[in-house]
Amino acid sequence: MSTALEKTLIFLEYIENMIKNFNKIIENIKQMNLPYTEFVKFMEDINDPFIVLIACILSLRTNDKTTYPATMRMLKLGKTPKDFLSVKLEDLEKAIYPVGFYKNKAQQILDIAYELYHNHNSIVPKEIEELIKFKGVGRKTANLVQAKGYGLPSICVDVHVHRISNRLGLVETKEPEETEFALKENLPEKCWSDINTLFVTLGQNVCKPTKPDCAKCSLQNYCKFYKENN
Numbered sequence: 001m002s003t004a005l006e007k008t009l010i011f012l013e014y015i016e017n018m019i020k021n022f023n024k025i026i027e028n029i030k031q032m033n034l035p036y037t038e039f040v041k042f043m044e045d046i047n048d049p050f051i052v053l054i055a056c057i058l059s060l061r062t063n064d065k066t067t068y069p070a071t072m073r074m075l076k077l078g079k080t081p082k083d084f085l086s087v088k089l090e091d092l093e094k095a096i097y098p099v100g101f102y103k104n105k106a107q108q109i110l111d112i113a114y115e116l117y118h119n120h121n122s123i124v125p126k127e128i129e130e131l132i133k134f135k136g137v138g139r140k141t142a143n144l145v146q147a148k149g150y151g152l153p154s155i156c157v158d159v160h161v162h163r164i165s166n167r168l169g170l171v172e173t174k175e176p177e178e179t180e181f182a183l184k185e186n187l188p189e190k191c192w193s194d195i196n197t198l199f200v201t202l203g204q205n206v207c208k209p210t211k212p213d214c215a216k217c218s219l220q221n222y223c224k225f226y227k228e229n230n
């Protein structure tokens with residue numbers, strides 16, 4: 001057998017095992033039946049790209065407990081780009097306070113609404129490359145708009161998804177963006193949509209940043225971190 005063929009077969013076997021492993025991980029997390037935060041539930045159900053976009057902006061560097069009520073207050077002021085054209089900056093700042101960087105975020109949301117209304121017919125772009133052209137929109141937000149706003153296969157990698165993907169051994173990466181690319185490369189598209197919600201919920205309840213509660217986790221058999229530390 002040629003070396004090139006051997007390498008291809010080894011790689012295919014690796015990918016096949018990874019997918020099998022991944023499917024078991026997803027099944028196990030679902031069976032743990034962990035509670036979703038109100039904000040996660042809201043983002044699961046909203047199906048509106050503009051609202052997903054502006055709610056995600058509020059959520060950056062802010063916990064869900066603060067983000068959810070702030071999002072509800074913001075949506076009382078408007079739900080479409082056109083609505084936000086007549087919203088005053090100070091009213092939006094007041095509505096979203098105390099989310100992190102609320103002043104910057106308020107200005108950013110008004111700028112995005114203006115840009116969408118005047119240059120995009122009020123339609124949020126579907127493509128990541130177009131979304132990240134908006135000031136303050138990174139790949140994390142763009143992926144979430146694709147996934148939750150448009151129902152497209154996408155992987156939004158936040159701190160939880162990045163940490164847990166590494167602990168499980170699905171990837172070996174330093175930055176969330178690398179994790180996004182590595183997961184997308186190794187997993188077929190049909191696996192992508194479940195990752196964000198399930199890993200975020202696992203990260204909020206069990207696999208916490210500094211002290212993962214492995215005793216309560218049913219992923220021990222699949223987890224590199226657990227095997228290396230027990």
Ligand code: SF4
Nearest residue numbers: 207212214217223226
């Ligand atoms: S076994 Fe521990 S480290 Fe691994 S995913 Fe579960 S909580 Fe996280």
